[in-house]
Amino acid sequence: MHNERFATYYKTQKIVPEDEWETLLESLRTPLPTTFRVAGSRLTAQSLNATLRDTHVPNLSNVVFEDQPVSPPVQIPWYPDGLAWQFNVPKKVLRKSPEFKEFHSFLVFETEVGNVSRQEAVSMLPPLFLDVEPHHRVMDMCAAPGSKTAQLLEALHAHDTLTSTSIPSGLLIANDSDHKRTHLLIHQSARLPSPALMVTNLDASIYPSMKVPSTTNPGRLEALQFDRILCDVPCSGDGTMRKNLGIWKTWQPQDGNGLHGLQLRILQRAMKLLAPGGRIVYSTCSLNPVENEAVIASALKANPDFHLLDVSTKLPALVSRPGLTWWQPTDRSLKMTYETYEKFLETCTEGEAVKSKMSRGHWPPEGVEELNLPRCIRIYPHLQDTGGFFVAVLERSGEVAQTPPREKKREASPAEEEAPDSKKPRLEEATGDATPTEEAPKVEEAAKSAAPVIPVGGKAKKGESGGSFKENPYTFLPADDPTLASCLKRLHLTPTFPSSNVLVRNPDGSGEAARSLYISNDRVKAVVQHNDYNRIRLTFAGTKVFTKQEAGRGVEAQWRVLDDALPLVVPYTEPETIAVGDLVTLRILVATHYPLCAVFPEPFKTVVQGRESGSLVVRFPESKIEGASLSHDVILPLWKSNISLTLMIDKKARSALSMRVFGKDITTPAKERPQTQTPGAEAVVVSVDELEEQAEVEMADAVPAGDDGSEPAAGDDAAMADVEN
Numbered sequence: 073m074h075n076e077r078f079a080t081y082y083k084t085q086k087i088v089p090e091d092e093w094e095t096l097l098e099s100l101r102t103p104l105p106t107t108f109r110v111a112g113s114r115l116t117a118q119s120l121n122a123t124l125r126d127t128h129v130p131n132l133s134n135v136v137f138e139d140q141p142v143s144p145p146v147q148i149p150w151y152p153d154g155l156a157w158q159f160n161v162p163k164k165v166l167r168k169s170p171e172f173k174e175f176h177s178f179l180v181f182e183t184e185v186g187n188v189s190r191q192e193a194v195s196m197l198p199p200l201f202l203d204v205e206p207h208h209r210v211m212d213m214c215a216a217p218g219s220k221t222a223q224l225l226e227a228l229h230a231h232d233t234l235t236s237t238s239i240p241s242g243l244l245i246a247n248d249s250d251h252k253r254t255h256l257l258i259h260q261s262a263r264l265p266s267p268a269l270m271v272t273n274l275d276a277s278i279y280p281s282m283k284v285p286s287t288t289n290p291g292r293l294e295a296l297q298f299d300r301i302l303c304d305v306p307c308s309g310d311g312t313m314r315k316n317l318g319i320w321k322t323w324q325p326q327d328g329n330g331l332h333g334l335q336l337r338i339l340q341r342a343m344k345l346l347a348p349g350g351r352i353v354y355s356t357c358s359l360n361p362v363e364n365e366a367v368i369a370s371a372l373k374a375n376p377d378f379h380l381l382d383v384s385t386k387l388p389a390l391v392s393r394p395g396l397t398w399w400q401p402t403d404r405s406l407k408m409t410y411e412t413y414e415k416f417l418e419t420c421t422e423g424e425a426v427k428s429k430m431s432r433g434h435w436p437p438e439g440v441e442e443l444n445l446p447r448c449i450r451i452y453p454h455l456q457d458t459g460g461f462f463v464a465v466l467e468r469s470g471e472v473a474q475t476p477p478r479e480k481k482r483e484a485s486p487a488e489e490e491a492p493d494s495k496k497p498r499l500e501e502a503t504g505d506a507t508p509t510e511e512a513p514k515v516e517e518a519a520k521s522a523a524p525v526i527p528v529g530g531k532a533k534k535g536e537s538g539g540s541f542k543e544n545p546y547t548f549l550p551a552d553d554p555t556l557a558s559c560l561k562r563l564h565l566t567p568t569f570p571s572s573n574v575l576v577r578n579p580d581g582s583g584e585a586a587r588s589l590y591i592s593n594d595r596v597k598a599v600v601q602h603n604d605y606n607r608i609r610l611t612f613a614g615t616k617v618f619t620k621q622e623a624g625r626g627v628e629a630q631w632r633v634l635d636d637a638l639p640l641v642v643p644y645t646e647p648e649t650i651a652v653g654d655l656v657t658l659r660i661l662v663a664t665h666y667p668l669c670a671v672f673p674e675p676f677k678t679v680v681q682g683r684e685s686g687s688l689v690v691r692f693p694e695s696k697i698e699g700a701s702l703s704h705d706v707i708l709p710l711w712k713s714n715i716s717l718t719l720m721i722d723k724k725a726r727s728a729l730s731m732r733v734f735g736k737d738i739t740t741p742a743k744e745r746p747q748t749q750t751p752g753a754e755a756v757v758v759s760v761d762e763l764e765e766q767a768e769v770e771m772a773d774a775v776p777a778g779d780d781g782s783e784p785a786a787g788d789d790a791a792m793a794d795v796e797n
């Protein structure tokens with residue numbers, strides 16, 4: 073863990089006082105503590121956080137391993153509501169101490185189901201400074217793998233309750249230029265299903281302007297402007313050296329020098345897309361002023377309607393240092409630093425200057441002191457045992473548009489619907505487009521071509537590109553579509569269900585061919601309907617709520633509600649069709665795979681025996697019995713075949729639920745039958761073996777492999793490492 077170039081460069085930049093340099097270096101050489109955030113909707117998170125604080129931490133408080141006391145997890149002091157935690161425990165303690173082993177499995181399972189997000193502490197900062205509210209139009213320009221997108225979604229859904237999801241009037245577009253990584257992002261975001269989410273796969277530096285119906289000028293279109301934009305740009309990542317040890321070996325100043333241009337272009341594009349009064353958070357996990365203050369300074373100079381916000385009191389417990397007002401770039405040889413760009417140019421040929429990727433913007437601009445750069449936030453590893461990080465919060469002057477908390481839905485005027493594209497109002501005419509007219513053709517052209525791919529480390533690999541766009545389009549179904557109508561009827565949904573916001577995803581856009589139905593809010597609908605999906609490289613819109621389930625041999629497939637979508641669908645479900653179960657019932661469902669209806673306690677048994685086969689929703693109210701407790705209501709999806717029931721959640725979710733309610737994992741592998749009679753079950757009058765056999769045959773076709781009924785591999789560290797950023 074030594075790199076002379078790194079030390080020389082940063083000492084020259086005076087990023088910390090000289091007498092602090094060794095402490096900073098020492099801290100960079102020590103392993104990073106494990107940090108995680110209790111995620112998901114606010115109330116679920118608070119309930120899980122209480123379990124952590126009141127059960128897990130006391131259990132871990134007096135652990136002694138090999139004669140040494142081991143400290144329990146502690147809350148990160150600056151994170152709101154105490155929802156972020158950290159602990160520093162050697163791997164062998166996690167593997168061998170029974171208390172920590174149990175805690176580790178708890179974390180792995182809860183991470184799998186999305187209630188815990190393993191995230192570096194400093195990476196949790198940018199969304200906190202963005203201050204997102206449920207009605208905001210939000211853009212996450214470089215979003216994959218999505219840990220910050222998840223935080224932004226949580227903020228949009230701040231009004232959710234434990235068992236129901238609000239439909240925010242706002243919008244979140246999460247974008248990344250790497251196609252593969254957008255799919256990781258979609259997977260991550262599915263953990264907080266949101267009808268307000270869209271995912272696009274574009275180069276953020278040339279992000280096209282999107283059209284939406286004008287709110288002030290009916291029948292016209294205007295450019296979509298955002299209230300909040302996150303620019304968590306690709307960077308050299310030298311603030312992550314405690315975790316990514318490879319950077320010690322490879323670090324060189326050219327990493328940051330080469331990225332400055334792209335970082336500035338992404339920030340400047342965000343500035344063009346932002347509404348007056350809106351806010352941008354620019355962040356990197358780099359210590360380098362060329363990637364940080366230099367980008368902010370150049371962007372502010374070019375956009376005088378922007379200023380840096382003083383956010384020093386926002387998180388009082390966060391220890392940080394002010395942004396720099398002086399720095400001195402160096403060329404790749406690191407032999408010299410140059411006071412000015414002009415002095416640098418004197419030392420090289422034109423070709424060398426181009427190759428160096430240096431520009432005037434790499435240096436502090438004239439009048440740098442007027443830009444308030446000390447309002448930027450620098451986090452160094454030794455300040456509070458974290459990674460290194462940089463955040464700047466920029467605000468655009470102008471009046472904040474007063475968005476009503478819930479938008480009124482606007483149907484397109486018949487003239488607009490029927491007009492051929494060429495006759496539709498031109499975006500620029502309608503709005504004086506957020507995109508300057510002379511820039512528009514370049515942006516449009518570039519957006520049509522495949523987006524370039526630049527990996528997290530920031531260096532684009534030769535020949536890499538986003539490839540041609542092969543995603544299926546999203547199409548809204550007419551509210552009276554027969555497939556949709558039969559689905560809503562079968563699932564007992566009320567007429568208030570927003571059926572005009574249901575989308576399908578197949579080449580011909582028909583309901584008949586659909587195997588899944590998605591739902592969006594009005595804002596997502598407006599964007600999808602008024603923009604060519606190929607041009608905006610639309611990879612995902614809304615959230616999947618219903619899927620077709622094979623119902624067994626010779627029986628027609630039926631619709632069911634996806635587990636994750638239940639909080640969204642339940643408020644629109646006829647209340648009398650939601651069955652109610654107790655903890656004994658839940659224990660049978662968690663421990664057994666195809667329990668017979670006959671084994672459940674009354675009145676649940678009679679209720680389910682009287683139901684037609686197919687999708688069934690059950691509410692388990694808050695309660696407590698010997699060996700089990702539910703601290704809040706839980707709603708779960710079941711599938712009923714002729715004589716048995718199945719809990720339609722995947723293996724990890726089942727185990728996580730079991731640990732939360734029964735304090736241990738009581739699940740059994742799919743094929744293994746319980747040796748004894750199911751706990752809490754009544755005496756069964758017919759041969760259980762015979763009937764179970766029959767039930768398994770019935771279910772063989774019915775339970776899908778894949779997103780819901782599947783049996784994914786057991787939880788391990790990889791599951792947590794996967795989502796770490």
Ligand SMILES: C[S@@+](CC[C@H](N)C(=O)[O-])C[C@H]1O[C@@H](n2cnc3c(N)ncnc32)[C@H](O)[C@@H]1O
Nearest residue numbers: 214215216217218219220249250275276304526
């Ligand atoms: C620092 S990472 C983002 C991490 C993410 N915000 C999170 O919290 O999970 C930078 C991302 O920028 C993406 N990227 C690189 N160049 C880009 C560009 N020109 N436009 C959009 N995204 C880009 C990379 O694929 C990478 O996923």
